[in-house]
Amino acid sequence: MSIQNNQKLSFTQSFEEILEAVQPMITAILTQLHIYKDFDYFRHIASIAVWRAWLKADSAKGQFSAYLYSSIKGEILNELSKEKNYRERMTVVDDETMNYILSEQEERDNQKNSNSLEMMLAELKQIERKILLLYYVEGYSDLEIANALDLSVVAIKKRRARIIQRLKHQLFRVE
Template structure:
């Protein structure tokens, strides 16, 4: 009986053996792509990519191992790109913010409190609040509107939420 180390990677091998043989390759790709969280999710993406490479491979067109490598790395990079794009385009409100606003009744039911809060904000801060919470703009859309980076918008939104909490806490005292 031969060991895995002596087996040559080939499309002739059953898929489960191919997948087992390429596990070190997958780990290497994940580390090179700097994936340190959601490791199992990306390992699953890689396994699907190995399956697709195994099904579509043509040994006459080059090394099977190189084809697997490029297929896996391509799928991982594509998924990372999708994730980054999703983060930039969609900005779900965190539960803490939703709960805080709900608990302090900043809504249509209490426009005076909202007006009071907005009067304590600078013009750009008001614009961010309106674009983000009223218009539903994403970080990327707000960044384009203001001519700043996405990171700058995220930091400013965080500062606005801190300011909101401080204002509401001082109002309650």
């Protein structure tokens, strides 16, 4: 790959001079690799490659321009490979689809919790279900429940507390 105005690149030049001199090389590599979008991004990747090559350059290992060329092209190819792998693994989902997926998941979770709670309530003794029904659904006070079931108020409070504790324990153990 030729350098602008047939300039020779040397290890003694500043990074800025080398970067300026290799701009045509970078453009040629980008064209050769059919990069027509995100041009500035890949130019930036190429500039980083020039910087790294400039830092690592060793005159004993050969021609500097060939090293620059392979470094630039290699970095761009690595970036293209990363992008390809990313696109293969990622799926872009629009907001409407994402909201649908989330609502379906939430509905399944609610159904699962509802089914779990129904199963747990079915395992309760009839008197335990009656206490919960009267207190939480019918809105009875502890005294009214005690009178309806012929138990003491203290017994109703203790039973309800134990039932709720057991249900909480089962519910959180299931999840």
